Amino acid sequence: MAERRRTQDxxxxxxxxxxxxxxFAFIIMLTGALGYGVWKKDASWTPALGLDLEGGFQFILSPRSTDGGSVSQQQLRRPATSSSSASTRRAPLAPR
Known part of the structure; x- marks a missing residue:
């Protein structure tokens, strides 16, 4: 009986x-495939920014000035104090 248990162990x-x-072989294979893609310039080691894995909506915001000029770094750091229609308008939340 003890011999049988040892065999099972x-x-x-x-x-x-x-x-x-x-x-381990599967992980090595996946890493090799990604490395080959990076070597051929078809892939990247890091994921692209803005990837939405949970589903739903994705918003990419970019600054615009009201007078049509370029936006400076100082303007980006300064909080918006005016209550223009663009800053008070909000997108509705999607149900989860």
Missing amino acids: VARKDNAKRTLMWL
């Missing part, structure tokens, strides 16, 4: 080792 350890080896 060895078999379980072998199965665990085999599973970990396959997992």
Whole structure:
């Protein structure tokens, strides 16, 4: 009986080792595929900004001046104090 239990324990350890080896091989394969894409300039190690993984809406905001000129860094740092229609208008929230 003890010999049978020992055989089962060895078999379980072998199965665990085999599973970990396959997992390691799969991770190496995925890393190699991404590395090949980066080498061929078709992929990047970092994801693109603005990726929405949860679904729903995605808003990308860019500053615009009211007089049509360019927006300076000082204007971006300064909080908006005027209550123009553009700053008070808000998009409705989507239900989750």
